[in-house]
Amino acid sequence: MAGVRLLVGTRKGAFILTSDGARKNWAVAGPHFAGWEMYHLKGSPADPNRIYASQSTGWHGQIVQRSDDGGVTWNPVGNKFTYDGVPGTHQWYDGTPHPWEFKRVWHFEPSLTDPDHVYAGIEDAALFESKDGGTNWTELSGLRTHTTGSAWSPGAGGMCLHTVLLDPSNPKRIVIAISAAGAFRTDDGGATWKPINRGLRSEYIPDPNAEVGHCVHHIAAHPSRPNTLFMQKHWDVMRSDDAGDQWHEVSGNLPTDFGFVIDVHAHEPETLYVVPIKSDREHFVPDGQLRVFRSRTGGNDWEPLSKGLPDRDCYVNVLRDAMSVDRLDKCGVYFGTSGGQVYASADAGDSWTAIVHDLPPVLSVEAQTLP
């Protein structure tokens, strides 16, 4: 019987939650790497037992862990992320030039076909890849050395490359996103990149329609429609139907269009999920009520999903990599909160259950659908 494995990264370790296809009863394993910040764990689509995990602390820096048995055992692999050439500078918070400095890995994106090939999105913003299972890392420096790179500046959480989307129909095309530089796309396997931010409007930068400088929080796409991208920006939920060349807003009737996560139903490319957050001053949900909003129309028309979610006294946040979907029928939807809860829906969002209540603050959730 098919099953689901959730890879949960938290401020104080990683947890692995597993269930059969019914998704009612969950086993909780962990903490793995107790006491370390686990920004992200992700499994290879080509081999679900191959998992990469980003482990870090301010004391000891970055470790990359790899499992070849579905997260039962782990081994550290390469952790040397050296920028290509002389890194130069980007713009600091006060507008002065600041040297590029590696801080941590925010996101791993394993290749769709090769378990040994994996991309790493890092802070300060750059994209690295490993073709030997994480032993050695090489920068795809055409991104960081883009002519706009020296003008990129960090968001409050750091200048992180947090989103990496691989196009199943075109191995040369990758879309990435950086807070707070914006979205970029390569069509030649990472050699050259172009900003894809036309249509984004951000009132918090001097030119609201600038080519770069937008605080993109997350981008999602359905594998069958790689040219259709959905974005949760700092404020605004956006959509592009031409791989990012032009965006338009689809926030519609959301109670607030600030938020971090966005994801797409596994079988319905026009069904989206977001978790609205009250504002960028108050990083918690509106009115003390935790609500997932679903659009079945590709945006604009949104419905609140509340069955099983807290109705009162709830003031959690849901961070950018903390939502995921499985590929079962019905589609399972999962998200983790800053309060340490991981919620699951086995019916595409109609109802929710907290799998766990009291983990450390959740940084990331990735669902693996197991045969």
Next chain:
Amino acid sequence: MPLIRVELPGHLRTLARIGGHEVALEVAEPVTIARTLDALEAAYPMLCGTIRDHTTQKRRDFLRFFACQQDLSLDPTDEPLPDGIVNGREPLIILGAVAGG
């Protein structure tokens, strides 16, 4: 070659799968912090980058080096360590800064 005792923070002992608080490493004389870390990283490659930067070899900010009741964190890492470390009477202590809250 002197056998140098090194005491590691708990997270690094777990990472390197070291039982107990210390490891003992053969280090060529003159015994320095840099040479001791070279030997440590050769024996436990997973510790590369966790105590000092891969490229600059600078000590990570939140770690300190203590030896024989002295804080050597700001000293050059190629200076000879005290006799108490070289003769194995005391360990070189690599310590994480405390975190409260």
